[in-house]
Amino acid sequence: MTDSQIDVVISEVGPRDGLQSIKRIMPTEAKLLWINALAKAGLREIEVGSFVSPKLLPQMADTGDIVRATVSIPGVTILALAPNLRGAEGAIAAGVHKVTMPVSASREHSMANIRKSPEEAVDEVRKVRALLDAQPAETRPGLEIGISTAFGCSLQGLVDEDWVIQLAVMLVEAGAESVGLSDTAGHANPAQVRRLFKRLNAELGDKAGAAHFHNTRGQGLANVVAALDVGVKTFDASQGGLGGCPYAPGASGNVVTEDLVFLLEAMGLRTGVNVERLLTARAIILEGLPGEHIYGNVPDAGLPKGFVYAGAPA
Amino acid sequence: MTDSQIDVVISEVGPRDGLQSIKRIMPTEAKLLWINALAKAGLREIEVGSFVSPKLLPQMADTGDIVRATVSIPGVTILALAPNLRGAEGAIAAGVHKVTMPVSASREHSMANIRKSPEEAVDEVRKVRALLDAQPAETRPGLEIGISTAFGCSLQGLVDEDWVIQLAVMLVEAGAESVGLSDTAGHANPAQVRRLFKRLNAELGDKAGAAHFHNTRGQGLANVVAALDVGVKTFDASQGGLGGCPYAPGASGNVVTEDLVFLLEAMGLRTGVNVERLLTARAIILEGLPGEHIYGNVPDAGLPKGFVYAGAPA
Numbered sequence: 243m244t245d246s247q248i249d250v251v252i253s254e255v256g257p258r259d260g261l262q263s264i265k266r267i268m269p270t271e272a273k274l275l276w277i278n279a280l281a282k283a284g285l286r287e288i289e290v291g292s293f294v295s296p297k298l299l300p301q302m303a304d305t306g307d308i309v310r311a312t313v314s315i316p317g318v319t320i321l322a323l324a325p326n327l328r329g330a331e332g333a334i335a336a337g338v339h340k341v342t343m344p345v346s347a348s349r350e351h352s353m354a355n356i357r358k359s360p361e362e363a364v365d366e367v368r369k370v371r372a373l374l375d376a377q378p379a380e381t382r383p384g385l386e387i388g389i390s391t392a393f394g395c396s397l398q399g400l401v402d403e404d405w406v407i408q409l410a411v412m413l414v415e416a417g418a419e420s421v422g423l424s425d426t427a428g429h430a431n432p433a434q435v436r437r438l439f440k441r442l443n444a445e446l447g448d449k450a451g452a453a454h455f456h457n458t459r460g461q462g463l464a465n466v467v468a469a470l471d472v473g474v475k476t477f478d479a480s481q482g483g484l485g486g487c488p489y490a491p492g493a494s495g496n497v498v499t500e501d502l503v504f505l506l507e508a509m510g511l512r513t514g515v516n517v518e519r520l521l522t523a524r525a526i527i528l529e530g531l532p533g534e535h536i537y538g539n540v541p542d543a544g545l546p547k548g549f550v551y552a553g554a555p556a
Numbered sequence: 557m558t559d560s561q562i563d564v565v566i567s568e569v570g571p572r573d574g575l576q577s578i579k580r581i582m583p584t585e586a587k588l589l590w591i592n593a594l595a596k597a598g599l600r601e602i603e604v605g606s607f608v609s610p611k612l613l614p615q616m617a618d619t620g621d622i623v624r625a626t627v628s629i630p631g632v633t634i635l636a637l638a639p640n641l642r643g644a645e646g647a648i649a650a651g652v653h654k655v656t657m658p659v660s661a662s663r664e665h666s667m668a669n670i671r672k673s674p675e676e677a678v679d680e681v682r683k684v685r686a687l688l689d690a691q692p693a694e695t696r697p698g699l700e701i702g703i704s705t706a707f708g709c710s711l712q713g714l715v716d717e718d719w720v721i722q723l724a725v726m727l728v729e730a731g732a733e734s735v736g737l738s739d740t741a742g743h744a745n746p747a748q749v750r751r752l753f754k755r756l757n758a759e760l761g762d763k764a765g766a767a768h769f770h771n772t773r774g775q776g777l778a779n780v781v782a783a784l785d786v787g788v789k790t791f792d793a794s795q796g797g798l799g800g801c802p803y804a805p806g807a808s809g810n811v812v813t814e815d816l817v818f819l820l821e822a823m824g825l826r827t828g829v830n831v832e833r834l835l836t837a838r839a840i841i842l843e844g845l846p847g848e849h850i851y852g853n854v855p856d857a858g859l860p861k862g863f864v865y866a867g868a869p870a
Contacts, residue, residue, distance in 0.1 A: 399862025428853075429860045431822035432781045459860070460815040460853030461822075464777035467746045471785075501774040508745035508775075539742075539774030546743045546773070548713025 245286070247553060249511040251476040252502060253287035253452055254280050256527075257308070258323055259496055260484025261301050262292055264531065270304045272530025274311055279523035280481065281315045284515040285499075287476075288312070289321040289342060293329035309336035321386075325356060330370040334377060340384040341374070343367060344424070345413060347406045348395035351426070360409055364416050371417025387418040388454055388478075392438065394429025403434075407441045414449050422451030422476070425465065428458020432468030439472045452476035455497050457483060457537075462497035463505055470511075477502060481520065482527055482536030498538040500524075504545065512553040517545055559600070561867060563825040565790040566816060567601040567766055568594050570841075571622070572637055573810055574798025575615050576606055578845065584618045586844025588625055593837035594795065595629045598829040599813075601790075602626070603635040603656060607643035623650035635700075639670060644684040648691060654698040655688070657681060658738070659727060661720045662709035665740070674723055678730050685731025701732040702768055702792075706752065708743025717748075721755050728763050736765030736790070739779065742772020746782030753786045766790035769811050771797060771851075776811035777819055784825075791816060795834065796841055796850030812852040814838075818859065826867040831859055 257277055261268055268276075273290075280288055290312055291305030305322055313320045313336075321340045324330040333341045345363040346352035352360050367387060374382055392406050410421045423438055435453070442450045453469040453476070455462045466477060479502045485495030503515045521541060528534060571591055575582055582590075587604075594602055604626055605619030619636055627634045627650075635654045638644040647655045659677040660666035666674050681701060688696055706720050724735045737752055749767070756764045767783040767790070769776045780791060793816045799809030817829045835855060842848060 394860055394862060396861060399860075427860070428857060429862075431819060433823040458853060458857045459818055460812065461777060461819055463775060464781045464819055467778045467781045498774065504773055505745060505775055505778055509747040539772060543742060543772045546708055546713075546741070547710060548708060548743075 247512055248286070248514050249475075249552070250470075250506050250513055251287060252285060252499060252506075252513050252515055253289065253321070253476055253478045254285045254481060254499060255289040255454070255478045255496060256280075256480040256482065256484050256499070258289040258292050258302070259478075260480045260482070262299050263485050263495060264301065264534065266531055266534075267301050268530040270307055272526065273304070273308055276523060276526045276530060277308070277312050278315065279519070279526050281318045283519035283523055284513070286317060286514060287319045287321060289323065289478075292323040292325075293332035294323075294325055306332060306336040309333070309338050313337050313339065324370070326366050327369045327373065330373055334373070334383060337381070338383050340386055341370065342386050342388060343370065344388050344390045345409065346390045347401050347409055348391035348398050350398040351391045351395045354397060364409070364412050367413055367418060368416040374417075384419050385417065386420045386422065386451055387413045388422045388424045388452070389413070390424045390426040392423040393425040393434055394427065396427040403438060403441070406438060407445055410442055411445055414446055418449070420449050420451035421446060422454060424454035424478075425456050428456045428461065430455060430465050431461060432464050435465045435468040436472050439469055439474055443473055452478055454478035456485070456495055457497055458495070463501060466497065466502065466505065482524060482538055482541075484527075484536060498540075500538045500540045504540045507552045508549065510552045512551075514553070516551075561826055562600070562828050563789075563866070564784075564820050564827055565601060566599060566813060566820075566827050566829055567603065567635070567790055567792045568599045568795060568813060569603045569768070569792045569810060570594075570794040570796065570798050570813070572603040572606050572616070573792075574794045574796070576613050577799050577809060578615065578848065580845055580848075581615050582844040584621055586840065587618070587622055590837060590840045590844060591622070591626050592629065593833070593840050595632045597833035597837055598827070600631060600828060601633045601635060603637065603792075606637040606639075607646035608637075608639055620646060620650040623647070623652050627651050627653065638684070640680050641683045641687065644687055648687065648697060651695070652697050654700055655684065656700050656702060657684065658702050658704045659723065660704045660740075661715050661723055662705035662712050664712040665705045665709045668711060678723070678726050681727055681730040681732060688731075698733050699731065700734045700736065700765055701727045702736045702738045702766070703727070704738045704740040706737040707739040707748055708741065710741040717752060717755070720752060721759055724756055725759055728760055732763070734763050734765035735760060736768060738768035738792075739770050742770045742775065744769060744779050745775060746778050749779045749782040750786050753783055753788055757787055766792055768792040770799070770809055771811055772809070777815060780811065780816065780819065796838060796852055796855075798841075798850060812854075814852045814854045818854045821866045822863065824866045826865075828867070830865075
C-alpha cells in the first residue's frame with residue numbers, strides 16, 4: 243500500500259509512551275524485534291524512545307541505539323521524544339526523522355513536569371527550531387509538538403480552551419511544523435474534541451497535528467470518532483494499550499492500536515495496518531517483558547466473522 | 557430532575573442481560589437491593605429479568621417476584637424480557653410496565669437461539685400484541701423490540717442492512733411500539749451505526765427505538781457517539797459491563813453504565829444519573845456475587861478533577 247492509499251495514519255507510541263511507564267526495562271534486542279514487527283504489521287510512524295536523562299528514565303537509555311537501528315526500515319518514519327534542547331541534540335545526532343516535543347497547556351502540570359512555564363517551554367521549542375535550521379536540509383528532522391493536558395489536567399482540573407488554541411499558535415510561530423492535542427490523563431469528551439480540533443484546524447490549517455488520546459476513562463475510541471468528524475487524520479496509539487496513567491491504577495493507558503485499527507478499517511478508512519500481524523507483535527512484547535499486562539478487546543475477541551479490511555479488494 | 561430535563565435515557569439492562577450471562581445465581585434479596593440502588597442513582601428504565609424457562613436460565617427464575625417488588629419504585633419504568641407469548645403472559649401477570657422481545661435479524665442466530673425463523677418470530681410478536689390489546693388499557697404494558705444481531709452475527713457473519721430495516725418495518729406492523737437495534741456480538745462500527753439508525757429513523761419515525769451496544773471489541777462508546785449524531789435518545793447499558801459475550805472470553809459485555817454516564821454528561825447531555833451513587837450500587841453487585849469480575853474505566857479512575865454534570869447549576 244502506498245502512502246496515497248492511506249486514509250488515516252496511526253502513529254505507534256508504544257515503544258516510547260508505553261515502555262517509559264513500565265518500571266522494568268525491555269532489553270534493546272527485544273525493543274528492536276518489536277519495532278520491526280510493528281513495521282511489518284504496516285505501521286508507518288513509530289515513536290521509538292525518548293531522549294531524556296537515563297537517571298530519570300532508565301527504560302529509555304538506549305534510545306540512541308534504537309533510533310540508529312531503525313531509521314533505515316523502509317517506509318517508516320521514526321520519531322523520538324525530546325523534552326528540551328539537549329534531548330533534541332541527542333535525537334539529531336542519532337538521525338531521527340522527526341523530533342516530537344511535549345508542551346503542557348496546564349501551568350501546574352508544566353511546572354511539576356519540567357519546572358518550566360508553558361511560555362518557557364515555547365522558548366525551548368524556538369531554540370530547538372534554530373538548532374534544526376542549522377542542520378543540512380537533506381538530513382534535517384521534522385519537528386512536531388503535542389500539547390499535553392489539552393483537554394484537562396489531573397492537577398489543575400479544567401484547562402482553558404482559548405489558551406490551548408493560543409498556545410498552539412505560539413508554537414507554530416516558534417517553529418513547530420505541526421501541533422497536535424494530547425489528552426494526557428483521560429479528561430477529553432467527544433464534544434470538547436470536536437470543538438478544540440475544529441478551532442485548531444481553523445487556526446493552523448495543515449499544521450494542525452495528531453490526536454493523542456488516553457483510554458483512562460474508557461473514552462479513547464469515542465474521542466477518535468469525534469476527531470475523525472472534524473478532519474483529524476493522524477492518531478497516536480499504543481500496542482496493547484501500554485502507557486498506564488499514574489493517576490489511574492488499573493486503568494489502561496493509550497488508545498489500544500489493535501482496537502483502533504479495527505475501528506478505522508471497519509468504518510472503511512484505510513490504515514495500512516494488519517491486525518493479525520499486530521497480534522504477532524504482541525507476543526514479542528510479552529517475551530521482552532514477561533508477565534506484563536497488556537490490553538485490547540480485539541486481541542481478546544478476535545476479528546468478527548465477515549470482517550474485511552477497508553483496502554481489501556472487493 | 558423531571559423527565560423533560562433528560563436529554564438521553566439510559567436503560568439499565570444489568571439485572572437481566574448481565575445476570576443471565578453469569579452462571580451463579582444472585583439471590584432475590586440482593587437483586588432487589590441492587591435494583592433499588594440503581595433507581596436511587598437516577599436510572600429511569602431498568603430491565604429487571606427475563607420470563608424464560610427456569611430450566612434454561614435458573615438465574616432468572618425469580619423474575620416474577622422481582623417485577624412485583626419493583627414496579628412501584630417511583631419514576632422508574634420496569635421492563636422484562638419475554639422471548640415468546642408464554643413469557644409475555646408471565647410478564648403481564650407480574651405487572652411489568654414494558655415487555656421487551658428480542659427478534660434476531662440473522663436467520664442462523666434466530667434458528668440456533670429460538671428455533672424459529674425471523675418471520676416466525678414476527679408472528680410471535682403479533683400474538684403478543686393481541687394478548688396486550690386484550691388487557692385493560694390502564695394496566696397494559698408497552699411492547700418494545702430489540703433486533704438482535706442487527707450489525708453482524710457470530711454465526712453467519714454479515715447481516716444484510718436492507719433486511720434489518722425491512723424487519724423493523726414488519727415488527728412495527730406486527731404491533732411493536734418501538735424497535736431498536738442491538739449489536740449482540742460486538743460487530744458494529746460507527747459508520748454502520750450512523751447508516752442503520754438513520755434509515756431506522758426515516759422508516760419508523762418516533763417508533764425508532766434504543767441502541768444496544770456490546771463492548772466485545774472495545775467499540776461500545778464509539779458507537780454511542782455515532783448513534784447520538786443521528787438522533788438516538790435511548791441507550792441500553794449494564795452496570796459494571798456485565799453481560800459477557802460467550803464468543804469472546806475475557807471481553808467485557810454490554811456498554812458499561814458508569815462509563816456511558818460520564819461520556820454523556822461530559823458532552824453536556826443530561827442523563828439524570830449520578831456516577832458516585834452508581835459506585836455504591838457496584839458494591840451491592842459484589843456482595844450479591846462475591847468475587848465476580850466487573851468492568852468499567854470510570855470506576856477505576858474516578859471522575860476527573862473539574863468534572864461537572866450537564867444538569868448541574870452553573
